[in-house]
Amino acid sequence: MTSKTAMRILMAIVALIFLFSWIIKSGSGVSDSTFTNVRDGFLITFAVFLTLSIFSFLYHDNPFYKFAESLYVGISAGYWMCYGFWSTVVGNFVPRASRSLSEFFHVPYQERADHILIYIPIIFGLILLTRLLPRIGWLSRWSLAFIIGTTAGLNLTRYLRSDFISQVSNSFIPLFVDWKGAGDFINHISLAADGQFIAILSNWVIFVGVMCGLVYFFFSKEHKGTFGVASRIGIWILMITFGASFGYTVMGRISLLVGRITFLFGDWLNIL
Amino acid sequence: MGLIISIIVIGGGLLWILYLSIKGRDVDRRIVYLFVGTTVALAIIFRLEFGEVATPIVKSVFDKIENLPAGSKIVLSYDFDPAMAPEVNPMANAFIRHILEKKHRLYFMSLWATGQSLLSVSLDSVLKPEFPDAKYGVDYCNLGFKAGNEGVLNVVITNLRKMFPSDANGNSLDSLPMFKDVESLKDMDLLISIGGGKPGVKEWVLFAGDPGKVAMAGGSAAVSTPLLYPYWPKQLIGLLGGTKGAAEYEAELIKRYPRFKDKSMPALRMMGPQTMAHVVIIAFIVIGNIAYFRSRKKGEQS
Numbered sequence: 001m002t003s004k005t006a007m008r009i010l011m012a013i014v015a016l017i018f019l020f021s022w023i024i025k026s027g028s029g030v031s032d033s034t035f036t037n038v039r040d041g042f043l044i045t046f047a048v049f050l051t052l053s054i055f056s057f058l059y060h061d062n063p064f065y066k067f068a069e070s071l072y073v074g075i076s077a078g079y080w081m082c083y084g085f086w087s088t089v090v091g092n093f094v095p096r097a098s099r100s101l102s103e104f105f106h107v108p109y110q111e112r113a114d115h116i117l118i119y120i121p122i123i124f125g126l127i128l129l130t131r132l133l134p135r136i137g138w139l140s141r142w143s144l145a146f147i148i149g150t151t152a153g154l155n156l157t158r159y160l161r162s163d164f165i166s167q168v169s170n171s172f173i174p175l176f177v178d179w180k181g182a183g184d185f186i187n188h189i190s191l192a193a194d195g196q197f198i199a200i201l202s203n204w205v206i207f208v209g210v211m212c213g214l215v216y217f218f219f220s221k222e223h224k225g226t227f228g229v230a231s232r233i234g235i236w237i238l239m240i241t242f243g244a245s246f247g248y249t250v251m252g253r254i255s256l257l258v259g260r261i262t263f264l265f266g267d268w269l270n271i272l
Numbered sequence: 273m274g275l276i277i278s279i280i281v282i283g284g285g286l287l288w289i290l291y292l293s294i295k296g297r298d299v300d301r302r303i304v305y306l307f308v309g310t311t312v313a314l315a316i317i318f319r320l321e322f323g324e325v326a327t328p329i330v331k332s333v334f335d336k337i338e339n340l341p342a343g344s345k346i347v348l349s350y351d352f353d354p355a356m357a358p359e360v361n362p363m364a365n366a367f368i369r370h371i372l373e374k375k376h377r378l379y380f381m382s383l384w385a386t387g388q389s390l391l392s393v394s395l396d397s398v399l400k401p402e403f404p405d406a407k408y409g410v411d412y413c414n415l416g417f418k419a420g421n422e423g424v425l426n427v428v429i430t431n432l433r434k435m436f437p438s439d440a441n442g443n444s445l446d447s448l449p450m451f452k453d454v455e456s457l458k459d460m461d462l463l464i465s466i467g468g469g470k471p472g473v474k475e476w477v478l479f480a481g482d483p484g485k486v487a488m489a490g491g492s493a494a495v496s497t498p499l500l501y502p503y504w505p506k507q508l509i510g511l512l513g514g515t516k517g518a519a520e521y522e523a524e525l526i527k528r529y530p531r532f533k534d535k536s537m538p539a540l541r542m543m544g545p546q547t548m549a550h551v552v553i554i555a556f557i558v559i560g561n562i563a564y565f566r567s568r569k570k571g572e573q574s
Contacts, residue, residue, distance in 0.1 A: 058305045083385035088419045095437050108444040110437050154426060158478040162507065166482065170506050194328050245498045248514060252359060252468075252494030254549045255515045257312050258542045259358025265316060272316070 007063070014049075014064070021045045021268070028270070048268045051260050093118060171210050173203045209237045274318020278548065282311055286555050293563035296570075304556060311552045312545040320544030324516075324523040333489040333510030334370070334524045336462060342375040344461040345454065349476065350380065350387030350394075351467030356493045357390055360466050362518040362539035363491035364390075365398045366525055367464060369532055372403045372411065377450050379460070381415035381436070383424060383471045388417045388440065402535065409448035416440030421471040425479035429457045458484045468493025473500055477507050491517065519543045 022045040029037025053068035094101045095110045096118050102109035128143040130136045177199040179185070189197050215227060216234030223231040266272040285307055289299055314320075326334060337346070348367055352360050371378050382388050391414065399406065406412055415436045418424045427435045432454060438444050445451040457463060463486050465476040473490035481488030487509050492500055494514025504511050512521055518539035526533050 162478045162482045248494040255359035
């Protein structure tokens with residue numbers, strides 16, 4: 001048997017399984033309307049097909065995976081474009097541009113003096129599309145320059161304030177939280193998450209972690225002696241951070257797997 | 273019973289893989305995938321659950337909502353897509369329940385187009401059936417999605433109506449009673465962003481929470497949570513990280529409001545499979561290291 005024939009047989013089997021599933025799911029629908037039951041049955045079966053097609057990549061690359069992947073990319077692009085039109089063009093432009101257009105799209109018309117300003121982004125948006133015409137494609141650079149310049153300007157100030165100045169400020173933390181003497185500290189020592197001991201420990205970890213992390217990235221002095229020890233602690237802190245990130249990533253991926261398996265067992269097979 | 277069966281199946285499989293590794297035979301990566309999948313499937317089928325207690329970073333968000341006076345204004349932004357939904361949707365639903373239970377005013381919006389569709393699912397499955405008395409435009413409203421990422425936040429922090437002249441249903445904001453005393457996001461009592469990509473919690477902190485000096489909380493997909501920890505506790509009053517954070521919030525909600533015990537709490541349910549999968553992954557790391565050190569020892573001897 002050639003691989004082409006084997007693939008055709010496999011596709012026929014898959015099609016039969018999902019046709020059977022569609023019939024079963026349509027028959028077990030809860031709605032009074034037959035159309036709704038048949039539609040819901042198809043949607044669930046198709047979602048199952050796509051889920052299993054994506055999972056099949058774990059075995060190896062195959063046409064089912066390619067189909068699901070291409071469908072996802074295409075639909076996502078179309079979805080975002082439609083939403084952009086309805087939320088930005090209809091949502092923001094139409095209510096300020098024309099009363100008749102507003103009535104046509106059923107959005108409230110806004111009478112304001114600054115309406116003329118909305119034509120500036122409209123012009124920039126339209127010349128961005130000139131990329132589709134090679135002869136005047138250079139015009140789109142004006143829009144791109146505006147986007148890049150505005151984004152860079154906005155981000156520079158915000159990142160400088162929130163990610164740099166505020167973060168430096170946040171690093172100035174008390175190393176002895178609510179300190180009332182060693183006797184009081186020992187008498188009330190507890191491992192509670194909101195207790196004094198854990199608060200002091202956390203602040204020390206942040207203080208030592210920040211200082212040693214900075215030392216590790218200081219390359220103007222050889223990492224030897226006390227400086228070398230601090231640098232070694234710095235790299236340990238970085239490794240622990242990467243480990244925590246990896247742990248969180250695993251948790252995220254497992255959550256997605258749980259979501260899909262719950263869908264397969266619950267919505268499709270009804271065994272949960 | 274389910275736990276015992278799971279332990280027998282998973283433990284037996286792990287011992288077999290350990291045996292193969294010690295014998296120096298390769299374990300195909302597809303066996304690892306199958307094993308993780310089976311572990312998760314068993315935990316789901318047998319409904320394995322473990323108790324959760326809210327940690328300070330989660331509890332601070334809960335307490336903030338709990339202690340705000342009734343009628344406070346809270347923004348809940350759906351900044352995620354279906355790929356993130358299994359871990360962050362439970363947070364969103366828990367927030368909806370808590371906020372409306374406390375009689376606060378809830379303003380939905382989204383910086384992700386996909387967030388709108390997921391929001392309508394939450395409205396239909398949680399808000400409308402569980403809070404039938406909540407009135408649109410008085411207790412909650414949906415501002416909808418707006419393209420422009422952080423640019424949107426940069427505008428709405430000073431003038432909400434400039435970016436959102438109408439809500440998602442085409443109603444003018446001036447016609448909705450809950451917008452009477454709202455000019456911009458600065459008039460809100462709490463901003464909550466739920467997401468895991470860009471724009472997400474980070475952009476909300478940078479472009480709304482910090483410049484507007486408004487209390488800000490977040491719920492994020494696990495992958496991006498470590499990057500957000502530095503903002504806590506000053507720039508973010510609290511953070512729900514991944515399924516674990518959502519489960520802690522759900523546990524606290526049930527503890528404080530037992531009437532939600534019978535409602536769907538997916539994050540708590542997900543923590544069983546999570547725990548089992550993590551145990552298996554740790555076991556694989558240990559087995560991999562044993563195999564590595566054994567092969568190294570053999571190499572040194574030969």
